Amino acid sequence: xxxxxxxIVSGPIFQVxxxxxxxxxxxxxxxxxxxxEKWVRMPRMTFGPEQATYRGAPADYTIDTSLGYAGGQQxxxxxxxxxxxxxxxxxxxxxxGLNHIAWVPEDFDTALAQAQARGVEIVQHCVVPEIGMxxxxxxxxxxxxxxxxxxxxxxxRAMFDSMIPAGHRNPWQH
Numbered sequence: 001x002x003x004x005x006x007x008i009v010s011g012p013i014f015q016v017x018x019x020x021x022x023x024x025x026x027x028x029x030x031x032x033x034x035x036x037e038k039w040v041r042m043p044r045m046t047f048g049p050e051q052a053t054y055r056g057a058p059a060d061y062t063i064d065t066s067l068g069y070a071g072g073q074q075x076x077x078x079x080x081x082x083x084x085x086x087x088x089x090x091x092x093x094x095x096x097g098l099n100h101i102a103w104v105p106e107d108f109d110t111a112l113a114q115a116q117a118r119g120v121e122i123v124q125h126c127v128v129p130e131i132g133m134x135x136x137x138x139x140x141x142x143x144x145x146x147x148x149x150x151x152x153x154x155x156x157r158a159m160f161d162s163m164i165p166a167g168h169r170n171p172w173q174h
Contacts, residue, residue: 008105008114012171014150015102017076019087023064026077026096036068036075040163044081052126054085059124061085067160072168074160076102086124086137086146100137102148104171111149112136131155 020026023041030036042065049058061083068075078099080087090099105111116122121139123146128134132153137146152160152172160170 006114008111008118008120009103009147009149010105011103013073013101014104014171015074015076015100015148017078017099017102017148018097019078019080019090019099020096021079021091023066023077023079026079027066027068030068030070030075030077034070036070037165038163039066039068041066047085047126051129052124053122054124056122059083059085059126061088063087067163069164069168072164072170074164074170098145100140100146100148102135102150104150104152108134108149108151115149 018026027036027039031039044062045065046062048060052059052061054061062081063085064079064081066077068077078087080091087099090097103111112122115136115138120141122136123139124137126135132151133156134151136149138149140146157170157172161173164170
C-alpha cells in the first residue's frame with residue numbers, strides 16, 4: 001500500500017528534548033559527556049489556561065527549561081515545577097527521559113491541520129502571544145515520544161541563531 005498523503009513536516013529535526021527531575025544534573029551530564037558548552041536557562045515559565053491546553057482541557061502549569069546545542073542540534077531540558085501537563089505525566093508513568101523531537105514547519109497552521117485531519121491527538125498546545133510563538137505536541141503513537149511542531153517568529157529564531165555554535169546552522173538558515 002502506498003501513502004499518497006503529504007508529510008506533515010519536512011526538513012531536519014530542530015530540537016530533541018528530555019524531561020528531567022534535576023535540571024542542574026542533566027545540564028552537567030550533557031556538558032561533561034556530550035560537549036554542550038553553553039546553556040540558556042529559562043526558570044519558572046508559566047502557562048495558564050488562557051494560553052495552554054493539556055489533553056483538550058485548559059492547563060495551568062510551570063516548568064523550568066534549559067536550552068543548549070550539541071554541535072548543530074538544539075537540546076532542551078524540561079523540569080516540571082507545578083500543575084498537570086505532559087511532562088508530569090511522563091515523570092509519573094516512566095520517569096525522566098526523552099520527551100519529544102521538534103520540527104519548525106514552513107507553514108505551522110497547515111502542518112497542524114494535516115495532523116488533525118489524520119486523527120493525530122494534540123496532547124498539549126501552547127501560545128505565547130507576547131512573542132507570537134506557538135507549539136503543539138502531537139501523540140507519537142507507536143514512537144512513544146511526542147512530536148512537537150513549533151511556530152517561531154523572527155525574534156525567537158534570532159535568539160536561537162545567537163546560541164548555535166560557529167560552523168552550524170538552524171534549519172531555517174540558508
